[in-house]
Amino acid sequence: xxxxxxxxxxxxxxxxxxxxxxxxxxxxxxxxxxxxxxxxxxxxxxxxxxxxxxxxxxxxxxxxxxxxxxxxxxxxxxxxxxxxxxxxxxxxxxxxxxxxxxxxxxxxxxxxxxxxxxxxxxxxxxxxxxxxxxxxxxxxxxxxxxxxxxxxxxxxxxxxxxxxxxxxxxxxxxxxxxxxxxxxxxxxxxxxxxxxxxxxxxxxxxxxxxxxxxxxxxxxxxxxxxxxxxxxxxxxxxxxxxxxxxxxxxxxxxxxxxxxxxxxxxxxxxxxxxxxxxxxxxxxxxxxxxxxxxxxxxxxxxxxxxxxxxxxxxxxxxxxxxxxxxxxxxxxxxxxxxxxxxxxxxxxxxxxxxxxxxxxxxxxxxxxxxxxxxxxxxxxxxxxxxxxxxxxxxx
Ligand SMILES: C[S@@+](CC[C@H](N)C(=O)[O-])C[C@H]1O[C@@H](n2cnc3c(N)ncnc32)[C@H](O)[C@@H]1O
Numbered sequence: 001x002x003x004x005x006x007x008x009x010x011x012x013x014x015x016x017x018x019x020x021x022x023x024x025x026x027x028x029x030x031x032x033x034x035x036x037x038x039x040x041x042x043x044x045x046x047x048x049x050x051x052x053x054x055x056x057x058x059x060x061x062x063x064x065x066x067x068x069x070x071x072x073x074x075x076x077x078x079x080x081x082x083x084x085x086x087x088x089x090x091x092x093x094x095x096x097x098x099x100x101x102x103x104x105x106x107x108x109x110x111x112x113x114x115x116x117x118x119x120x121x122x123x124x125x126x127x128x129x130x131x132x133x134x135x136x137x138x139x140x141x142x143x144x145x146x147x148x149x150x151x152x153x154x155x156x157x158x159x160x161x162x163x164x165x166x167x168x169x170x171x172x173x174x175x176x177x178x179x180x181x182x183x184x185x186x187x188x189x190x191x192x193x194x195x196x197x198x199x200x201x202x203x204x205x206x207x208x209x210x211x212x213x214x215x216x217x218x219x220x221x222x223x224x225x226x227x228x229x230x231x232x233x234x235x236x237x238x239x240x241x242x243x244x245x246x247x248x249x250x251x252x253x254x255x256x257x258x259x260x261x262x263x264x265x266x267x268x269x270x271x272x273x274x275x276x277x278x279x280x281x282x283x284x285x286x287x288x289x290x291x292x293x294x295x296x297x298x299x300x301x302x303x304x305x306x307x308x309x310x311x312x313x314x315x316x317x318x319x320x321x322x323x324x325x326x327x328x329x330x331x332x333x334x335x336x337x338x339x340x341x342x343x344x345x346x347x348x349x350x351x352x353x354x355x356x357x358x359x360x361x362x363x364x365x366x367x368x369x370x371x372x373x374x375x376x377x378x379x380x381x382x383x384x385x386x387x388x389x390x391x392x393x394x395x
Contacts, residue, residue, distance in 0.1 A: 004140045005082060005110055007223050012083050015217035017134070018062025020209040029097055032209070033069045035262045043248040043261050044391050050158070051075045054128035057152055059111040059145070060135030064090025067131070071098050075129060078105040080114050112141060116152060126154040133162035134387060138224050143236050150240035153394040159242050161390045164227040166304040168385030172219060174353065175383065176310045177318065179220055181360045182368070186221060189312070193220050196372055200383045207262055219386065226309040229301065233390070242392035249388065259382055296332070300346070303328045322357065329354050352378040 021028040040046045052074030058067040061079035063086050071077050071094065081087045087108040094104055107114065111132075117125040130153050136145035142163075149159050164172075175197060183189040193216045194201065201212045208215070219225075228236075230251075237244055249259060255272035258264070307325045310318060333350050352375045359367050372379055 002110060002112070004138075004224050008138050009083055011217055011222050013085065015214050015221075016063065016083075016086060016089075017210075017214055017218040018065060018086060019211075019214065020065055022211075024063075024065075024093060024096075026097065028209075029065070029068065032065060033072065036066065036069050038264065039248060039261060039389065042264065043250075044246045044389060046158075046246065046391055048073045051129070056129040056131060057127040059114070059130065059132040059149065061090055062086045062134075064093050066133060068093050068097050070129070070131070071102055071104065074099070076103045078107070078127070080107050080109060080111045082108070082110050084108055111135070112139075112144065112148065114148070114152075124152070127152050127157060128154055129158045129160065131160040133160070135163075136161070137164045137227050138222065140224065140226065142226055142228060146233075146236045146242070147240050150242055150394060155394055157394045158245075159390075159392040159394065161392075162387055163233075163390070164225060164386060165233070165388045166227045166229045166308050167301065168388060169225070169227045170304045170307060171379060171384035172225070172386060173307055173310045174356065175379065176220055176225075176312075177322070178356070178360060178368075180310075180312050180318070182363075182365055189220055190216055196369070197379065197383070200379065200381075203381075204386070207260065221312075223311050224309075229305050231301065237390075237392050241395040243395055245391040245393055247388060247390045249385070256382060259385065295335075296346075299328065299332050303332070322361075326354075326357055329357070349377040352376065 020032060037048055040048050051070050054075040056067070056070050056075035056077045058064075058070075058077055058079050061067050061077075061081045062083075064077075064079055064081075067077045067079050067090070077094075079087075079090050081090060087106060091106050094106075098104065119125060130149040132145065132149055136142045139145060146159075146161070149161070153159060175193075178196065179189045179192050183192050190213075194212070201215055204210075204215050205212045210218075234244060248261060255270035257270045257272070303325065306328065307321055310321070329350050333347065333354060355371065356378065359371055
């Protein structure tokens with residue numbers, strides 16, 4: 001029995017994670033289609049015309065709102081979904097909004113049990129596109145998930161992955177830890193999330209279309225969020241013969257405003273990214289030899305990796321992860337005091353994490369609200385990055 005999946009489904013049965021609007025109406029689908037087109041065209045450099053006349057497999061399809069858009073762009077879709085409510089909903093959505101005379105299949109199963117179809121000579125029927133959005137980090141088999149995606153792809157076929165990455169997710173993991181530390185039960189987690197992360201939740205809800213409740217359940221109540229490290233994801237791609245094509249945010253893009261891709265009309269990089277690029281280009285002669293920057297980046301990655309997969313009630317593993325995190329943060333603060341200019345933001349940020357951990361450790365809940373209000377970077381604005389998008393091609 002897949003315990004992770006059963007627990008996940010218990011949460012999702014209560015609050016569905018893939019309902020992006022209150023009412024599923026044509027005008028909402030048109031709006032969602034526009035956002036998706038912006039993501040593919042302008043951010044991932046993947047023309048939506050490439051969905052035409054394709055066979056697409058969607059693993060963990062939820063209510064099928066994204067697959068129906070790919071269907072409207074010309075793909076015939078196979079939807080794999082474990083949650084029975086979402087599975088039924090996706091059939092309804094396809095019946096109502098899907099492309100006429102298109103051939104679609106729906107399977108209400110664990111995606112890891114998906115065997116696909118075989119030809120008479122026992123060869124697997126392969127897909128042109130395999131899509132998996134917001135799913136694999138909720139399983140305990142994130143590497144196997146990519147393998148499954150790759151196995152079902154034709155040579156030259158397209159892998160589309162939406163998943164969280166440890167560095168982007170560090171602040172969300174800290175939020176999870178904070179909530180678990182100060183809340184006695186689930187009800188309190190919900191209450192405290194609204195109290196301490198109100199602005200973040202309002203912004204996230206406005207941008208994603210999901211209700212604040214759905215975001216709280218998916219991000220904080222949900223017992224499993226096991227993010228990928230960017231480096232290991234590239235290794236998994238290589239291992240499974242997936243060549244990296246594009247990602248959003250782009251690797252090397254650092255501008256906060258660019259994260260708000262749904263509001264962007266065009267693809268011009270913002271100033272912060274240009275400045276950062278200039279900094280890298282201008283110091284390129286140094287970058288390879290810049291050991292301090294390399295060590296700093298390694299440490300940042302190590303911190304995020306070691307503070308991953310934070311689970312409610314799993315106090316034993318949390319406390320050893322916290323001990324490690326405190327040690328790493330202290331080291332990095334000590335070492336990087338007067339270092340490289342573009343690390344100074346990080347220095348303040350890490351000092352803030354350090355203070356947060358002290359407050360939580362001493363259970364000084366009274367100080368918490370004022371502290372979070374006064375931080376310069378921690379839990380401000382985007383609070384890291386909940387989701388990254390990747391496109392790869394099967395070799
Ligand atoms: C956050 S939702 C994303 C849904 C959809 N892909 C989207 O982007 O809107 C995650 C979905 O993955 C499904 N899921 C998670 N693990 C699964 C598994 N092992 N097999 C099938 N579905 C799974 C959940 O039931 C849920 O509908």
